[in-house]
Every structure is written in structure tokens, then in C-alpha cells.
Amino acid sequence: MKPFQAIGLCLMSLMFSLWLNSCSSPPSQVITLNFGGAGMIRSPMKEIEDLYQRDHPNVVINSIFAGSAVIQAAVERGEPFDGVFFADLPPLDKLQAKGLIVRERRKELLTTDIVAIAPVNSSLQLSDFRELTSDRIKTVAIGNNNLAMGRYTHSLLTRLGITQVVESKAVVVKVDVREVLAAVEQGEAEVGITYLSEAKSSAKVRVLATAPKDSYDPIRACGALVKASAHAQEMQAYLDFLSSDQAMAVFEKFGLHTVRS
Incomplete structure (x- = not known):
């Protein structure tokens, strides 16, 4: 956790610039796509990228995963992204309003569950999210409102009427949802609130409880083509692939499912 928070948004911004501009020039026949994704899809995307590049060897995908606010700000600054994928709708709405x-x-493509996690060797038991208010739980890792996970968590705690108590024991992360997982893995928080896809990405944590779907705003993850993309056709083909049967089979392994209308 501490290394993550030491980076901060400013250094994350610098990382974007260095990453996007330091790639060596590929051969002329090779197309490089810069893709900014939500942490929610980080774990399955390596496998999906490999599947895509197996059939499209001339396409190189540079993916970076971070919180919504970080990627949104990078697109607004004019960083050379070709496509983005956010875990909730407001960041895309804001980019759309600016014509970006x-x-x-x-x-809209994916949804998943919100879960409470603990270290795999923890003796904690949790039958209901309202038990997070119990005195036996001292620390809970949650995201702030810069993160889609933080916004979903806030809606969950509000609907359950436990916001004040849980926030009084919160370990708040600011840059990336992966920080919630790291806080629990490293023992900096006894419990974390995160996506099921994040929980499934680590053998060091286990799921304590799954939040009822009617207790938080619906998770509707959404992808889009960046208007300034130099490779719009190729980026759109990749975004279309994310909804293919092949890609969805990978997403399903991580608890990510197709959004139902």
C-alpha cells in the first residue's frame, strides 16, 4: 500500500507519459494500439491480448491499467490513447461531453460482483456486509471517489446505512483498485471491498461475503474508441473482440459477465 500511495497521481501521470512515448518504433507493417483499462479487467486482459495477437500478429497492444480519474485525465491531456475501458459510466460521459x-x-460490456475479502489465512467470518461495523473488524480497505470501485463502495455503504462506521475504520486507497487487494495481502487491512474479478486474481485472499446486487449502483463497465486515435479501425476491431465468445470465456473465469439490457 505505502509504495502505491507514494506514487500519487502526479507520478502516475508522469508514468503515462514515459510509457506512451518510450516504445521503440515498430516496423512499418506493425500497428501499436495504446489501450487504457480499468483495474477491474486487468487480470484477464493478458490472456485476451495473447488470444487476439495470435490471430493478428501485426497488432501490438500497449495496455496500462489504472483508476478512472488517472486514465480520464490522460486522455484529456492528449496522451495518445486509441481506446479506453472504464469500470463505470461517468468517466466516459465526461470524455464524451468534451468530444474526446x-x-x-x-x-457497455461487463459487470461483476462486489465482495468483501480477507487474507486466505484469516479466521474472520462474514455473513453480511453489515457485520463490517462489528468491533471485531478494525480496518477495511476501500477506494476513494477517484476510483469506480470507490463510487460503487460508497453507494453500497450508503444503502446499507453503515457509511459512517465503516469509513471510521477505512484504509482509503486513491490511485488503483489493485491497492485494495495489496492492502489485504500485505496485512494493512483486515478486510477489503473490491470486485470479484480482483479477488479471483490472487491466491492470497479469499471471499468473505458477496454484496446483494440491489445494495449498490449497477456495475456497467464500458469501452470506447478515442476520437484522436491514429488507428481507429484497428482499435475498434480490438474493442469488438472483447465481446466475442473467446474473450467472454476468459472474462467469465474471473467473475466478469456480459451486461444484460
């Missing part, structure tokens, strides 16, 4: 994404090409 192609409205007709945005697509």
Missing part, C-alpha cells in the same frame, strides 16, 4: 471519444462506438 466516439459516441457511436461506446459499448
Whole structure:
């Protein structure tokens, strides 16, 4: 956790610039796509990228995963992204309002569950999220409102009427949802509130409880083509692939499912 928070948004911004500009120039026949993704899809994306590049060897995908606010700000600064994928709708709405994404090409694709996690060797038991108010739980890792996970968590705690108590024992993360997982793995928080896809990415944690779907705003993760993309056709083909049967089979392994209308 501490190394994550030491980076901060400013250094994350610098990392974007260095990452996006330091790639060596590929051969002329090779196309490089810069893709900014939500932490929610980080774990399955390496496998999905490999599947795609197996059939498209001339396409190189540079993916970076971070909180919504970080990626949104990078697109607004004009960093050379070709496509983005956020875990909730507000960041895309803001980019669309500024004319920075192609409205007709945005697509709601994935949803998942919100879960409470603990270290795999923890003796804690939790039958209901309201038990997070119990005195036996001293620390809970949650995201702040810069993160989609933080916004979903806030809606969950509010609907359950436990916001004040849980926030009084919160270990708040600010840059990336992966910090919630790291806080629990490293023992900096006894419990964390995160996506099921994050819980499934680590053998060091286990799921204590799953929040009822009617207790938080619906998770509707959405992708879009960045209007300034130099490779719009190729980026759109990759975004379309994310909804293919092949890609969805990988997402499903991590508890990510197709959004139902």
C-alpha cells in the first residue's frame, strides 16, 4: 500500500507519459494500439491480448491499467490513447461531453460482483456486509471517489446505512483498485471491498461475503474508441473482440459477465 500511495497521481501521470512515448518504433507493417483499462479487467486482459495477437500478429497492444480519474485525465491531456475501458459510466460521459471519444462506438460490456475479502489465512467470518461495523473488524480497505470501485463502495455503504462506521475504520486507497487487494495481502487491512474479478486474481485472499446486487449502483463497465486515435479501425476491431465468445470465456473465469439490457 505505502509504495502505491507514494506514487500519487502526479507520478502516475508522469508514468503515462514515459510509457506512451518510450516504445521503440515498430516496423512499418506493425500497428501499436495504446489501450487504457480499468483495474477491474486487468487480470484477464493478458490472456485476451495473447488470444487476439495470435490471430493478428501485426497488432501490438500497449495496455496500462489504472483508476478512472488517472486514465480520464490522460486522455484529456492528449496522451495518445486509441481506446479506453472504464469500470463505470461517468468517466466516459465526461470524455464524451468534451468530444474526446466516439459516441457511436461506446459499448457497455461487463459487470461483476462486489465482495468483501480477507487474507486466505484469516479466521474472520462474514455473513453480511453489515457485520463490517462489528468491533471485531478494525480496518477495511476501500477506494476513494477517484476510483469506480470507490463510487460503487460508497453507494453500497450508503444503502446499507453503515457509511459512517465503516469509513471510521477505512484504509482509503486513491490511485488503483489493485491497492485494495495489496492492502489485504500485505496485512494493512483486515478486510477489503473490491470486485470479484480482483479477488479471483490472487491466491492470497479469499471471499468473505458477496454484496446483494440491489445494495449498490449497477456495475456497467464500458469501452470506447478515442476520437484522436491514429488507428481507429484497428482499435475498434480490438474493442469488438472483447465481446466475442473467446474473450467472454476468459472474462467469465474471473467473475466478469456480459451486461444484460
